[in-house]
Amino acid sequence: MIPSNKNTFSRRSFLKSSALASGGMIIGFNLFNACKSDVKPSIDLSQLNYNDFNAFIKISPEGKVTIFSPNPEIGQGVKTSMPMIIAEELEVAWDDVLVVQAPLDTKNYNRQVAGGSQSIRHGWTALRQTGATAKQMLVNAAAAKWGVDASECSVKNGVITNAKGETLGYGDVVSDAAVLEVPEEVSLKDPKDFTIIGQGKGNVDIDKIITGKPLFGLDYKVEGMLYAAVLRPPAFGQVLDTYDASVAKSLPGVVDVITIGKKVREFQEAGKGNWTMQISSSDKVVVIAKTTWDAFKGKNAIKATWKTDTPLESTEKHDDILLGLLNGKNFSTRRQDGDVKKAFANADKVIERIYESPFLPHNTLEPMNFFANVTDEKVELVGPVQTPEAAHSVVAELLGRDIENVHLDMTRMGGGFGRRLYGDFVFEAAEISDAVRKPIKMVSSREDDMTTGVYRPAIKYKIAASIKDGKLTGYHLKEAAVNSNMYGLIPNFFPAGAIENYQVDTANYQSNITTGAWRAPYTNFLASAEQSFFDEIAEELGVDRVQLHMDLLDNVKKNPEPNIEYNPERLQNVLKLAVEKSNWGKTEAGVYQGLSVYYCHNTHVAEVADITMENGLPIVKKVTCAIDCGIVVNPLGAINQAKGGILDGIGHAMYSDFEFKDGIPQSNNFNSYQLIRMGQTPKVDIHFIESDIDPTGLGEPTLPPVGAAIANAIYKATGKRLTKQPYMGNLNVEEKVLG
Amino acid sequence: MPTFTLKINNKTHTVEADMDTPLLWVLRDQIDLVGTKYGCGVGQCGACTVHADGTAMRSCLLQISQAEGMDITTIEGLSEDGKHPVQEAWKEVDVPQCGYCQAGQIMTASAFLEKNPSPSESEIRNAMHGNICRCAAYNSIEEAVKVASKKLS
Numbered sequence: 002m003i004p005s006n007k008n009t010f011s012r013r014s015f016l017k018s019s020a021l022a023s024g025g026m027i028i029g030f031n032l033f034n035a036c037k038s039d040v041k042p043s044i045d046l047s048q049l050n051y052n053d054f055n056a057f058i059k060i061s062p063e064g065k066v067t068i069f070s071p072n073p074e075i076g077q078g079v080k081t082s083m084p085m086i087i088a089e090e091l092e093v094a095w096d097d098v099l100v101v102q103a104p105l106d107t108k109n110y111n112r113q114v115a116g117g118s119q120s121i122r123h124g125w126t127a128l129r130q131t132g133a134t135a136k137q138m139l140v141n142a143a144a145a146k147w148g149v150d151a152s153e154c155s156v157k158n159g160v161i162t163n164a165k166g167e168t169l170g171y172g173d174v175v176s177d178a179a180v181l182e183v184p185e186e187v188s189l190k191d192p193k194d195f196t197i198i199g200q201g202k203g204n205v206d207i208d209k210i211i212t213g214k215p216l217f218g219l220d221y222k223v224e225g226m227l228y229a230a231v232l233r234p235p236a237f238g239q240v241l242d243t244y245d246a247s248v249a250k251s252l253p254g255v256v257d258v259i260t261i262g263k264k265v266r267e268f269q270e271a272g273k274g275n276w277t278m279q280i281s282s283s284d285k286v287v288v289i290a291k292t293t294w295d296a297f298k299g300k301n302a303i304k305a306t307w308k309t310d311t312p313l314e315s316t317e318k319h320d321d322i323l324l325g326l327l328n329g330k331n332f333s334t335r336r337q338d339g340d341v342k343k344a345f346a347n348a349d350k351v352i353e354r355i356y357e358s359p360f361l362p363h364n365t366l367e368p369m370n371f372f373a374n375v376t377d378e379k380v381e382l383v384g385p386v387q388t389p390e391a392a393h394s395v396v397a398e399l400l401g402r403d404i405e406n407v408h409l410d411m412t413r414m415g416g417g418f419g420r421r422l423y424g425d426f427v428f429e430a431a432e433i434s435d436a437v438r439k440p441i442k443m444v445s446s447r448e449d450d451m452t453t454g455v456y457r458p459a460i461k462y463k464i465a466a467s468i469k470d471g472k473l474t475g476y477h478l479k480e481a482a483v484n485s486n487m488y489g490l491i492p493n494f495f496p497a498g499a500i501e502n503y504q505v506d507t508a509n510y511q512s513n514i515t516t517g518a519w520r521a522p523y524t525n526f527l528a529s530a531e532q533s534f535f536d537e538i539a540e541e542l543g544v545d546r547v548q549l550h551m552d553l554l555d556n557v558k559k560n561p562e563p564n565i566e567y568n569p570e571r572l573q574n575v576l577k578l579a580v581e582k583s584n585w586g587k588t589e590a591g592v593y594q595g596l597s598v599y600y601c602h603n604t605h606v607a608e609v610a611d612i613t614m615e616n617g618l619p620i621v622k623k624v625t626c627a628i629d630c631g632i633v634v635n636p637l638g639a640i641n642q643a644k645g646g647i648l649d650g651i652g653h654a655m656y657s658d659f660e661f662k663d664g665i666p667q668s669n670n671f672n673s674y675q676l677i678r679m680g681q682t683p684k685v686d687i688h689f690i691e692s693d694i695d696p697t698g699l700g701e702p703t704l705p706p707v708g709a710a711i712a713n714a715i716y717k718a719t720g721k722r723l724t725k726q727p728y729m730g731n732l733n734v735e736e737k738v739l740g
Numbered sequence: 741m742p743t744f745t746l747k748i749n750n751k752t753h754t755v756e757a758d759m760d761t762p763l764l765w766v767l768r769d770q771i772d773l774v775g776t777k778y779g780c781g782v783g784q785c786g787a788c789t790v791h792a793d794g795t796a797m798r799s800c801l802l803q804i805s806q807a808e809g810m811d812i813t814t815i816e817g818l819s820e821d822g823k824h825p826v827q828e829a830w831k832e833v834d835v836p837q838c839g840y841c842q843a844g845q846i847m848t849a850s851a852f853l854e855k856n857p858s859p860s861e862s863e864i865r866n867a868m869h870g871n872i873c874r875c876a877a878y879n880s881i882e883e884a885v886k887v888a889s890k891k892l893s
Contacts, residue, residue: 210839213775213815294765415840648876671784
């Protein structure tokens with residue numbers, strides 16, 4: 002996987018350049034298509050036309066470089082790291098680059114957003130080629146001016162030098178370059194010559210963030226905008242029956258009370274909804290007011306009655322159903338190697354565990370909100386959404402408008418974690434503004450946000466292993482989940498390929514509770530379950546935990562299997578690095594360590610948690626983490642992502658719980674739902690494997706393994722195997738130090 | 741509706757609002773100071789933290805009628821040029837991920853360091869415990885408070 006040094010496809014349609022009236026040059030390209038997870042650049046980029054470009058590099062006659070990035074920023078740092086990749090190949094000093102959120106021209110605008118930690122992985126080559134092409138055009142212009150061959154010229158920090166030592170700045174040749182042909186082939190730099198990639202660069206929005214400038218969806222406003230609060234059914238399974246708005250309407254600041262929901266319902270009934278449409282089909286009461294507070298107060302004054310439409314579900318019932326599924330026979334087999342039945346029948350010993358996880362809300366700190374202004378002519382939408390393209394097209398269809406009359410602008414997002422993949426809040430805002438024909442901002446209160454979410458579904462696993470003659474001979478994992486099961490290639494993650502007899506089965510139960518992706522979907526709990534179970538297997542086998550993994554991965558190296566998704570060598574390397582950096586097995590008395598090794602989202606990770614026991618409760622003191630994500634584009638951003646993923650993972654594994662009773666969520670704000678806080682956080686120590694392999698993403702991969710690292714450490718301290726999250730809610734043991 | 745006179749960032753503002761309106765929404769919706777963020781509305785997350793007479797307070801719990809007469813500072817008024825030592829430390833450490841909670845974190849940290857310029861690690865962790873960072877940038881926040889403390893002392 003050495004990066005290619007030559008382009009292999011035509012770039013004429015991928016990039017276009019033109020001269021600016023001001024004398025500069027602009028180069029357009031499509032950032033989303035370049036970075037879309039399922040696009041192979043050689044096929045799709047050739048089909049683009051000029052109108053598809055949504056990102057630009059502008060070089061002024063003064064030599065200033067501006068990179069217009071339309072990419073939505075949810076805190077994963079791509080607004081910094083993606084322009085860094087362009088600037089590297091463009092050969093300009095990072096300090097001379099200005100990164101600007103692109104003005105969104107939605108005419109013929111094709112927008113896609115990559116999720117799943119894929120932006121950097123898929124954008125890597127295209128972004129490099131974009132920068133390199135711009136550089137080549139500037140060099141070609143300088144070479145023509147000097148009457149020399151372009152190959153005799155070199156570039157550093159935006160200054161072109163020829164063999165005689167004469168120099169021209171980018172600004173000096175930009176007007177000439179703008180009218181040149183876009184070159185068909187360009188050379189990319191050798192990673193060892195990188196001067197920007199691999200250097201820590203600060204967040205490009207930092208000055209605005211630390212001074213409180215408007216950046217987020219909730220900050221957006223226009224003259225005459227009103228605020229809308231939406232009263233949604235309090236329970237999943239209920240729909241609106243009657244309501245009385247007389248008190249609400251009498252309150253100061255309240256402008257109007259309306260109902261919405263019909264358009265969404267008709268859309269759903271016609272079977273037109275897509276996967277982003279996780280939304281109740283009930284009518285909803287909307288209070289429109291002059292301020293957010295007036296709207297919230299008006300909503301609280303609505304007297305509504307609700308009728309039960311579908312069964313009102315409870316956590317107890319989910320537990321029974323999922324356990325029933327695990328113990329039943331109705332599974333889909335997702336991967337099957339060898340014969341687990343036979344291995345289990347012939348085993349000396351079979352061990353088995355059930356692992357359980359609750360529903361989880363996303364709780365982005367910026368609650369769901371969106372601006373809409375629907376007029377007879379056009380529809381204007383502004384706000385934080387991870388899937389702008391889907392929201393844009395659904396709204397056009399929902400309101401019966403031509404798509405070119407619907408405009409959507411993205412703001413910075415106060416967190417995503419998967420919640421803003423679903424466009425319910427955009428559809429509501431559009432339906433409200435369509436009804437009142439005024440610019441409105443739909444704002445969810447924290448309570449609305451937490452109780453009408455699109456949750457991480459509750460999942461349970463039953464894992465069994467067979468041991469024969471001191472060897473692990475079989476591994477059988479069963480998953481029972483609410484609404485949907487592990488997807489794609491997850492059944493091909495470790496330990497697939499490492500055990501002769503291996504099987505993954507899934508079953509699910511369809512609930513009326515809206516569920517969806519949550520940071521590191523499925524693996525966020527799967528890794529906790531499997532990596533806890535491997536601790537138990539090692540104990541049963543009487544082998545060192547590290548050695549067990551090294552041996553299993555050796556099996557994979559000896560018998561390479563094309564369908565596995567991880568690289569055994571890279572997984573061994575992160576394991577070795579984590580062991581070394583954590584002083585594994587050499588800690589002082591009273592410190593207990595737990596290990597977890599995992600591959601997901603194309604990145605290999607190993608983590609060691611150090612805990613101590615205080616007053617019978619575990620305190621996580623330190624987490625040591627080794628990561629192989631290939632080339633680290635922006636170490637500062639990468640460390641932030643990796644640490645955040647680990648602490649987020651600890652918080653949700655240890656503290657966060659979310660139950661339903663009669664369809665009603667039992668937590669609705671941060672006084673009844675626990676998120677991790679500073680006093681509960683360990684120090685996180687991140688180590689990257691040095692690599693020149695193309696980079697992979699970091700928004701998710703450090704989160705899944707950490708739960709098991711904690712559980713395994715707690716086992717060492719207490720002798721209790723924790724199998725149910727949140728661990729602190731299910732700990733309930735006295736300290737039993739095993740040493 | 742009653743009228744209130746507020747002193748915010750050394751400027752006087754006259755606003756009309758119900759007396760129970762939280763200062764947070766007056767700042768955001770009526771005075772256009774949107775740096776102060778809404779996160780929970782019940783004083784649990786700290787995203788709305790401002791200084792009231794020099795003390796860090798949750799503006800979601802501070803009613804406009806109580807805020808009258810107080811000297812209120814928001815993130816926009818913490819410094820004229822974004823160069824308050826705490827802001828500079830946040831930049832140096834490159835704290836933010838999504839950035840939404842950071843104004844509240846900075847306001848909590850700056851009020852705390854004003855009273856305790858050389859805190860111990862556990863004092864920092866206690867002081868910052870009330871502010872939620874959903875991206876969990878806690879290691880960096882802790883580090884930035886230490887950096888700011890060095891700048892101040």
